[in-house]
Amino acid sequence: MNERIQPYDIKMTKSYNNLLEEFGSIRAGRANPHVLDQIKVDYYGAPTPLQSVANISVPEPRMIMIQPWEGSMVKEIEKAINMSDLGINPTNDGKCIRLVFPELTEERRKELAKDVKKKGESAKVAVRNIRRDANDAMKKLGKSNEVSEDEVKDLETQIQKMTDKHIAEIDKAVEEKTKEIMTV
Numbered sequence: 001m002n003e004r005i006q007p008y009d010i011k012m013t014k015s016y017n018n019l020l021e022e023f024g025s026i027r028a029g030r031a032n033p034h035v036l037d038q039i040k041v042d043y044y045g046a047p048t049p050l051q052s053v054a055n056i057s058v059p060e061p062r063m064i065m066i067q068p069w070e071g072s073m074v075k076e077i078e079k080a081i082n083m084s085d086l087g088i089n090p091t092n093d094g095k096c097i098r099l100v101f102p103e104l105t106e107e108r109r110k111e112l113a114k115d116v117k118k119k120g121e122s123a124k125v126a127v128r129n130i131r132r133d134a135n136d137a138m139k140k141l142g143k144s145n146e147v148s149e150d151e152v153k154d155l156e157t158q159i160q161k162m163t164d165k166h167i168a169e170i171d172k173a174v175e176e177k178t179k180e181i182m183t184v
Contacts, residue, residue: 004141005159008134012127012166019123019170023177026112031064031101033057041073041080050077066090066097104181113178120174124167131163 024034033056040047050056054068054077068074077097081090090097104112135156142152 002155002158004138005134005155005162008130008159009162011130012162015123015126015130016166016169016173019119020173022119023116023173026116026177026181031058031060031062031099033064035086036064036066036081039080039084039086041076043073043076050080053077062101062103064099064101066099067095068097071095109181112181116174116177116181120170123170127163127166127170131159134159 024032025037026035036050036056039050041050041053042048043053050066053070053073054066057065057067059065066077068077071094074092074094074097078090078092081088081097081099086099088099088101090099092098138147138152138155138159141147141155142149147155
């Protein structure tokens with residue numbers, strides 16, 4: 001790959017990885033500890049990621065168990081989960097917190113699938129914007145006579161191939177996540 005277009009490939013890959021991260025936080029009927037990634041707990045006055053103050057495990061397919069390393073954190077973790085948009089009420093036995101994920105309704109599955117498609121479209125828009133920036137940069141190189149017109153055309157062709165590859169990866173990820181959500 002040409003070193004002139006490599007930074008744009010890296011940016012496109014970051015857009016794709018960001019999409020996969022977002023997909024990790026979408027609840028698909030079974031317990032996935034990544035739904036807790038965005039939750040911050042008040043730990044002695046500092047907002048701290050939940051993973052830093054507790055052990056998170058999945059003892060059953062539809063349950064997440066959170067065991068704080070300090071007993072005093074149980075209430076804080078419970079409060080943080082209630083304030084988040086998870087939509088699950090935590091149960092607390094004084095030592096640990098359990099999150100039981102209900103079976104998703106058909107309507108909720110369709111809603112989540114739409115959300116997945118929307119996130120996929122946003123990622124594709126980001127990749128296309130990167131392609132536009134790359135093409136603009138190559139045209140500027142051509143106008144400043146740093147590279148020939150033929151080289152500019154070759155670079156634009158490479159950029160388009162790179163874009164197509166990343167768009168196909170995004171489509172595949174959207175399709176897989178949608179299938180996962182719709183599977184009962």
